[in-house]
Amino acid sequence: MALISLQTVFIAFFGIAAIGFGIWVFRTSSMMRSALALLFSQTALGAMFLAMQAEFLGVLQIMMMATEMSIMAIFMVMFMMDPGGLGAMEMSHQKRLSILAGVAGALATAGIALFTQWGVVVTSAPAAAEQTRALGTELLGRSMLIFETAGVTILTAMIAATAVALPTLQRKRNA
Template identity: 50%
Template sequence: MTGALIDLSFAAFSLVAIVAGVRVFRTDSMVRAAFYLLASFAAAGGIIVLLGAEFLGMVLILMMAGEMLVMAIVMVMYMMNPAGLNPMVMVHQPRTAVVAGVVAFLAIAGVGLSGEVPSRPAPNPAAATADLGRELLGNSMLVFQTAGVTLLATMVGAIAVAAPRGRYGDAAEGSEEPGLQPDEEASA
């Protein structure tokens, strides 16, 4: 791609990523929020592809597409008002949060703009992807395997946490709110 086209696509992707990211928290419908987040991720994946990490960008988009569908289902299952039929404002400490977000943005952007980025660009994308493949199954195989085992442990943990019955009985057992009177339980 030529330079102008790259600049144009980068501008479009950045706009989509940021606007969709803001819309995630400004929409009434939680399902729509999930799809806005997916749009934001897809645009970020596009920027990553533009930067030359084609494999990572596509993996990010694929992973997020699956994740957002799960997210939409979870919202419909558990959350109130998932369809956005009523206006929804579910925030606490909004002012503090806005200030914290703006401060985080300004601080990180300031560091990014004030620092000097050394210019040692990556080789062409095909070579970069081939390098990554060799690295994954070569020097960094331990990292790769550790990530895999971590994901396996996460699966086991997630099932253990979400299961209705644990090893020692019902998951809800012993989790009821204690009574208001301290003697209530003793006398019962």
């Protein structure tokens, strides 16, 4: 019982941290700080996964997002008008409509979460080693085709992103 309550405390703490940093992403007027806030938000989510005993997914989330947000921060500095990316900038429009849409979306999903009968809640989860072994079996067994599809999609996106980012022949001629 004590373990469950401790789990609840950690889930709540990391959940609030993830939301707080998520809000901070759009509260700060520096893109560099926004990237760092998003990094903290995603890391808090990874910690929340760990608190929910999804060890592999938690570590994966923290590692993936740390890399992804570092790359994002580099691009932020590249695209900023001021070098270093710490200058204050106004980067928003239609604020009232956006707040309305955000609050409505959050309330609708929270309402669904609250009023749906989710069925029996399982209190215990498999051990971390057992989870990783079972996920590996799932990936190379029943879900192999889906997993392979994800691989092909990544390859397609890599080619598409490179093709889009390359300067066109016409632009090269003009230069």
